[in-house]
Amino acid sequence: MEVWPRIASLIATDGACALVSVMATRGSVPRGPGARMIVRPDGAFYGTIGGGTLEWQALAKAQALLERRDDAVLLLDQPLGPALGQCCGGHVTLAVERFGAGDRDAVIRLAEAEKAGPFRTRTTLRGGRFEREMIESAPATAGEAPPFVEAFGESLPVVALFGAGHVGKALVLALAPLPFRVFWHDGRPGAFPAAVPANASLVAGPPEAALAALPDGAQILVMTHSHALDLAVVTAALAAGRFAHVGLIGSATKRARFIRQLGALGLGEVAAARLRCPIGLPGLAGKEPAVIAASVAAECLILAQSRTINAKPAHRRHSA
Template sequence: MKEFQSIIQAYDLYQSQGKSIALATVVHVNGSAYRRPGARMLVTEDGILTGAISGGCLEGDALRKAQSVIFQQKSMLVTYDTTDEDDQKFGVGLGCNGIIQVLIEPIDYENENNAVNLLKKATSNRELGYLITVFSIQNSKSPQIGTVLLSKPSGLIGLESNVGDDLLKHISDQLQELNFSGSLIKNYPEFEVEVFFELIKPITRVLLFGAGNDTVPLSQLAAILGFEVVLIDGRANHATKARFPKVKEIIVATADEAVSKLEIDDQTVALLMTHNFEYECLVLEQLIQHSLPYIGILGPKKKSEKMIQRLENKGLSIKKDNLYSPMGLDIGAEGSEEIALSVLAEIKAVLARKTGTFLREKDGPIHQEII
């Protein structure tokens, strides 16, 4: 999501400057690669790159091809075969062993539904959405249809006429079947195309309860990751923009009114870091009424057990599988900066439904293959 934000910001800048640009997107990977489908890179006519499609080995060639796309104003599908031992210029630096398809599209600022504008619309609110990208490996030498549709709960947005009625019917049927369950790359041999159904989730929102010194580095690191941080505290002299310049919003509120001021969805997590037991008990009592995937409580396990016991004594039913206390991955963290790293890594693992183990102990590829 951070990459999306950077590309959108760069797009707005280059539009104001009148620079011609192209968007490169990884649309298919067979085997191993540094980036998976959905990785993007914005390229300007004068060679400025935003984002990445690999660890650095493909960018130089993709830059040259993107400049050609800008000049000719025709999309292109490029195949990088890092399994070819005779082609040592690609993948040798990464040890990749895969075939990577990269779609490069010229961007027309006048088209309100160009690929970047669709990406912007996909991330403009907190709804799930699907970006639809159509490409043809079989006819890779021909101009590609490209990123032409965005599916939201309210309907389709984009260049439906570019797809054709018959293929559009298949795409609509597939969208209903997926129902925002995940991404998919589907081959339609009767149309000689592949369609990348890319699930776009809202930005992770972090409800950070506590404006003490230990939450400052956490708010900074969360911003680097592209998370949206809402800071909540009852102390107006602590919860200030001067101390927390990177947070999106600051709410000064008492414990009994704080949660009612918040927007909460399934991409929202909460961190209780106030060092105030009574404040956090009242906040937790309200948070458990929502389906948050992650509620982290700073401090020893005995603290959270005492909080839970108090709430249960009030007759409340506590769902404990989304409570993390002590919060954070066990990385031997010391100090607020390392604790912030530990906590945000745990949040990322929970939202990605991963265990946070060592990658060397994992069998198979690092990234789950998009089928």
């Protein structure tokens, strides 16, 4: 979850907000150290520390802190058992911090660092408040008693989507709340909607150039308006040999045709082993764009976790 840019924005719009952080855990718990939730004065919030009574009580503590304008850090030591009615049985230490106009400069520095990429801070409890010093590198020790190291920002896996048709538009929306950076390409004028999710970037230029600009390990999903263009993108992606997965929307018949055509280009073995077509999870029969998008987004999550590029797809049902 984006932390410091969100806090900076809320200071500007709402005057203040609270940050709830999981600092340490023992035993079975919903979320580990580093899980965070940002709370607005009106009770709306972003992120989660695991839900249930623990989160509900943390929200109440954060709102109370905002109402009394107390800048002191609240440290909450909470067993998850009969006292909360949660059956996890573990133990969580939470920190609740208030940020207001007086913190603007420090928050903006941290927000700029987070926008630039993942970073760490050495965090010390001093005078009832946390002081954060950005550091170059340090072991991840979140969960230790202050001073300790916190990690902010994420190196998110990349999904590159080629095609802005009905399924492409639905898939971008399905990926919007998920932990991905999405690069979206379509060369047709007016193909993209007026607004796109925050985690999606529109890519111009020829598809070969778009592929060349992608980081190693990206997932490629091809669903353009043209089978000839599909073939060109798939060919370039497979020939590059540096992408985690290459997926093509279509039927088993389309896959067989593409394998034959790629074989004529000398990529038959690579395509047979690495081309995912059809795409999506098995067992979902619906062909509505939103259903296909949900299936493909779930598969993207599984592939991002497994990073098993040679796994053969199970029987899938979605086709162009």
